[in-house]
Amino acid sequence: MSPVKNQKSKGRKPALIIILALIFLLPLAFSQEEYDYNIESYSIYFDIINDNTVKETIEISLTANTNFSRYVFYSDYPIENPDAIVKINGEMKVVNVSVSKIVGGINAVYVKFPIVHPGDRVEIRISFYSSGMLQNVQNKKQFAYYIKFSQPVGVFYVRLFVPKGYAILSPVIPSPDMVESSENRLVLEWKRENIKAGEEFYFIVGFSGEIKGFSPLWLVVIFVSAFAGGFFAGMLYKERRGKEKVEILRSDEEKIIELLKNGPVLQSELVKRLGVSKAKVSLLLKDMEKKGLIERVKEGRSYLVKLKES
Incomplete structure (x- = not known):
């Protein structure tokens, strides 16, 4: 019985190493693709x-x-x-x-x-x-x-x-x-x-x-x-x-400005139109708020995003 148990434990180690490697490498890959x-x-x-x-x-x-x-x-x-x-x-x-x-x-x-x-x-x-x-x-x-x-x-x-x-x-x-x-x-x-x-x-x-x-x-x-x-x-x-x-500004920020020229848009809808992750859109919008370009108003589970009035 013990040899079988040892074989199973050895088989798990490579899989565990692969999982850990993915955990560390995926954020790195995401950060590299963050910019155009x-x-x-x-x-x-x-x-x-x-x-x-x-x-x-x-x-x-x-x-x-x-x-x-x-x-x-x-x-x-x-x-x-x-x-x-x-x-x-x-x-x-x-x-x-x-x-x-x-x-x-x-x-x-x-x-x-x-x-x-x-x-x-x-x-x-x-x-x-x-x-x-x-x-x-x-x-x-x-x-x-x-x-x-x-x-x-x-x-x-x-x-x-x-x-x-x-x-x-x-x-x-x-x-x-x-x-x-x-x-x-x-x-x-x-x-x-x-x-x-x-x-x-x-x-x-x-x-x-x-x-x-x-x-x-x-x-x-x-x-x-x-x-x-x-x-x-x-x-x-x-x-x-x-x-x-x-x-x-990054090109994605310019795209957001263009989309908002036609009126307020839900943040969830911006995610769909831009074709990028929710996390990236959230970071972009927070940065644009700091720059005074947009405003966000809580609406349900999402935010209503609009251009800031000058």
Whole structure:
């Protein structure tokens, strides 16, 4: 009898190992499929043209996890003369660029391109002119930019090009990782790695006066002012965060907004229309509530979801 019992117990061990492996691997597989693509790098370049206009260029390098054929960028600022370049697996593709206003006065830049498939490498470059990033604060100009990522990013890179004719003043938040100067302009650079979903950044740079060139002294001023302006920047962040934010939304969030334009929809119905899991829809809606894009009202066992009135 005992040999038979031993054989049964040995047979159960491999099955138990397989079950345990599935328990640990399934959540990992789900998390990898949560996003339509993985963002390896996200770079933003701000070129100050004059007291009112900034040219913004965004470069994104990503790998597709599913089939998709467009990328959407959102901004609270007016967008003019948008242009885009897209490379798929290193090959330049024809793209269509359009701009429209959605709920809350947010501007959406739609970049449409040939469909990409899982594993494809995609490089997107979007550029446009915008106004409103430079504000008059206490008799000086101030550049302010807020961004929040809704999915992980490998490398986040920001460059601000300040033209001849501006003096850098406090605050400069956060302290730049690199500063370069020339006869014609000053360049401030920030770099962050391994960005997590939900992580947010706020950049503030003060300007004043009319000067003909940059002195090396300004490089010292920049780093000193980065520390001196910390408290002021924190207060400004709280007061103006809602006005000056740029959200990077996933394509599923854009689909939800489109569905809600026709009126409120039950959360359970959104699950069916999007074709994704209940858990994923719940997470998406919670994040969109925090962004002030939607409202949810309890109705029976589900929620009634609607666009938030501006």
